[in-house]
Amino acid sequence: MTENTNPLNKYFRQAAIYVSLPSGTNYPPEVVSTPQTGELGIMPMTAKDEIRFKTPDALMNGQGVVDVIQSCVPDINDAWQIKSYDLDTILIAIRIATYGETMEINFNVPGANENVSHTINLPSILDQIKNTKVDTEFTLKDGLKIKMRPLTYKDMTSTSLQTFQQQKMYSAVQDSELPDEDKAKRFNDAFKQLTELNASILLKNISAVVMTDGTEITDHAHIKEFVENANAVLVKEIEDKVADLRGQGAVKPLKLKASEEQIKKGAPATYEVPVTFDTANFFV
Numbered sequence: 001m002t003e004n005t006n007p008l009n010k011y012f013r014q015a016a017i018y019v020s021l022p023s024g025t026n027y028p029p030e031v032v033s034t035p036q037t038g039e040l041g042i043m044p045m046t047a048k049d050e051i052r053f054k055t056p057d058a059l060m061n062g063q064g065v066v067d068v069i070q071s072c073v074p075d076i077n078d079a080w081q082i083k084s085y086d087l088d089t090i091l092i093a094i095r096i097a098t099y100g101e102t103m104e105i106n107f108n109v110p111g112a113n114e115n116v117s118h119t120i121n122l123p124s125i126l127d128q129i130k131n132t133k134v135d136t137e138f139t140l141k142d143g144l145k146i147k148m149r150p151l152t153y154k155d156m157t158s159t160s161l162q163t164f165q166q167q168k169m170y171s172a173v174q175d176s177e178l179p180d181e182d183k184a185k186r187f188n189d190a191f192k193q194l195t196e197l198n199a200s201i202l203l204k205n206i207s208a209v210v211m212t213d214g215t216e217i218t219d220h221a222h223i224k225e226f227v228e229n230a231n232a233v234l235v236k237e238i239e240d241k242v243a244d245l246r247g248q249g250a251v252k253p254l255k256l257k258a259s260e261e262q263i264k265k266g267a268p269a270t271y272e273v274p275v276t277f278d279t280a281n282f283f284v
Helices: 047-052 056-060 065-071 084-099 122-130 153-175 182-204 220-229 232-246 260-264
Strands: 017-019 040-042 102-109 114-121 135-140 145-148 206-210 254-257 270-274
Touching: 017 232, 047 065, 056 065, 065 084, 084 122, 084 153, 102 270, 114 122, 114 254, 135 270, 145 232, 153 182, 182 206, 182 220, 182 232, 206 220
Parallel strands: none
Antiparallel strands: 017 040, 102 114, 135 145, 145 206, 254 270
């Protein structure tokens, strides 16, 4: 490694915090070069990184997030392959390293029609995620066991783009002046494509099906045929459990208490506020 002889290098950014990922250290080295400590060093964003988060196209196709992650977390070599339930930890850590440990969020108090702000302590959220046990399999009521393959950031981005395109097409048909018969046909086509997209996402999440006799089915074609031909109740059970496991590593909603004044206006005594990290405003 070439030594940096720039006399200003002492002012270069350094790792501000260190975090371990919810999924552990089971990434191949081409994706993450995990240090022996198991913790990744997180550096603050540069001015160039901030610009990436203000570029709509780079945010839409995911490249902006990938570039920033790889800039701020040198041990991550391929951010596209980061598992979905590790993503919030990485983004929160970058936010802490860049802007500090607190963040203001604004929301409407339910029932009171009142907009308020609340300060979030980000390290406590990281601790909450860190203490979440990540499950990778579940058993159905009939004894079948489903082994999960977590979606990667590439999977998530691809799915979001496809869903956006389908919704865009649906809106275009709705606003068009086409005859009703043509509209109905295009709506039907769009619905079929959306249904197929949802099915493909579910299949991406399943790595294996273990039968009650212990036989493990990993062939993708066999699993696809199983999902397409199983009864609706069984598939719904799989979808619900997969959806629950997808939320692992994500930030839980805040549980807040309403003031007496807010309760008088119609707010419940306690309520939950979802905490979502939209990269368009989380880092600006």
